[in-house]
Amino acid sequence: xxxxxxxxxxxxxxxxxxxxxxxxxxxxxxxxxxxxxxxxxxxxxxxxxxxxxxxxxxxxxxxxxxxxxxxxxxxxxxxxxxxxxxxxxxxxxxxxxxxxxxxxxxxxxxxxxxxxxxxxxxxxxxxxxxxx
Numbered sequence: 001x002x003x004x005x006x007x008x009x010x011x012x013x014x015x016x017x018x019x020x021x022x023x024x025x026x027x028x029x030x031x032x033x034x035x036x037x038x039x040x041x042x043x044x045x046x047x048x049x050x051x052x053x054x055x056x057x058x059x060x061x062x063x064x065x066x067x068x069x070x071x072x073x074x075x076x077x078x079x080x081x082x083x084x085x086x087x088x089x090x091x092x093x094x095x096x097x098x099x100x101x102x103x104x105x106x107x108x109x110x111x112x113x114x115x116x117x118x119x120x121x122x123x124x125x126x127x128x129x130x131x132x
Contacts, residue, residue, distance in 0.1 A: 026070025027099065035062050074100050075120035079110055 020029030033046040039058030046064070055061060082102040085091045096102045101117025104110060113121075 020066065020069040022069035023071050025073040027074060029067040029069045030064075032066045033064050035064070036060070037062060073120060073124075075117045076124050079113075083108055083110065 022028050031048070033048055034050075035046045036044040036053070036055065037060040038044070039056065077100055079102055082091075082096050082100045083104065086093055086096050086104060086108055091099070093104050093108070096104055097114070101114035101120070102110065103112045103114070
């Protein structure tokens, strides 16, 4: 869920980063970008626009496309859904821990929840019980 932003340029060749915005407490989406991985393993910084960049034999160009903005607090996402997201390569184990507060082992088995996730779940449970 998101919407397009428009901005008048102050000068020629200005680079603008636009990401999809979130709703209901979700996180904003990411930006599109390219990066070059040289044949010696050196990675050049991500960039959005570049002219006349030399690509040599053995170099790789990686294009990363933007993600949409999230809906709702990521700490409220179910543990099973977060595990499925990791299994399906939508997010990494590191993202599961950092963004969703779900710690998984190498076999993608649940290990623990972060203190922030536990607090968010308690708050959600209290709010849910108040509306019943």
